[in-house]
Amino acid sequence: MKTSGIASLLVAGALALASQGALAAGDAAKGEKVYKKCKACHSLEAGKKKVGPSLAGIFGRTAGTVEGFKYSKAMVESGIVWDDKTMDEFLAKPKKVIPKTRMGFPGLKKEADRANLIAYMKEATK
Ligand code: HEC
Numbered sequence: 001m002k003t004s005g006i007a008s009l010l011v012a013g014a015l016a017l018a019s020q021g022a023l024a025a026g027d028a029a030k031g032e033k034v035y036k037k038c039k040a041c042h043s044l045e046a047g048k049k050k051v052g053p054s055l056a057g058i059f060g061r062t063a064g065t066v067e068g069f070k071y072s073k074a075m076v077e078s079g080i081v082w083d084d085k086t087m088d089e090f091l092a093k094p095k096k097v098i099p100k101t102r103m104g105f106p107g108l109k110k111e112a113d114r115a116n117l118i119a120y121m122k123e124a125t126k
Helices: 002-020 028-034 073-077 084-092 111-124
Strands: none
Touching: 028 111, 084 111
């Protein structure tokens, strides 16, 4: 059928575009499970520090700027502003982005885990 042929072409085009996009949109519900790996060290409540700083309001903020948290010099001097891209790179391998960070976490190898986690964090850290 002619119309379905056009429709499948459109779908194929959309998929091609989506896969070319820098980052796939994540699934926040799945990301909540990934966040369990961060929970021991990070609260999502503003002002509540654990081993790591609170992640409340993290997107759009400059790295190392939660008041009252003692960051490594490396984190403070990184100048990173947290957005989808910088967060994705950092979470893939924290020590590759900031070699002297004190964050004792090896990283999330799976791109899907990172995308889902970032989707969750965006909702949960507003
Ligand atoms: C073992 C404890 C620990 C775990 C697990 C951990 N972090 Fe961290 N995180 C830290 C510490 C400590 C810092 C501060 C690092 C520094 O100053 O160099 C930090 C810093 C950060 C920062 C920068 C914060 C800022 O204010 O600029 C982000 C973002 C972050 N962590 C996200 C995560 C996420 C997401 C996870 C889970 C995938 C995670 N961390 C797992 C301890 C941890």
